[in-house]
Amino acid sequence: xxxxxxxxxxxxxxxxxxxxxxxxxxxxxxxxxxxxxxxxxxxxxxxxxxxxxxxxxxxxxxxxxxxx
Numbered sequence: 001x002x003x004x005x006x007x008x009x010x011x012x013x014x015x016x017x018x019x020x021x022x023x024x025x026x027x028x029x030x031x032x033x034x035x036x037x038x039x040x041x042x043x044x045x046x047x048x049x050x051x052x053x054x055x056x057x058x059x060x061x062x063x064x065x066x067x068x
Contacts, residue, residue, distance in 0.1 A: 002040075003044070
């Protein structure tokens with residue numbers, strides 16, 4: 001899964017950037033097309049790495065009240 005995900009990131013983002021910088025419309029591309037290879041990468045990680053990724057995401061999106 002990890003290899004498939006990484007290959008998907010390269011191919012999909014490469015194609016997206018090609019369309020974007022060549023001036024062609026990217027409006028027809030659904031948003032989940034850009035997220036789907038990252039899902040494969042996530043499930044290709046070990047269980048410990050998956051837990052670390054989830055903890056990292058939760059720390060990024062959790063705001064502390066008394067942060068200075």
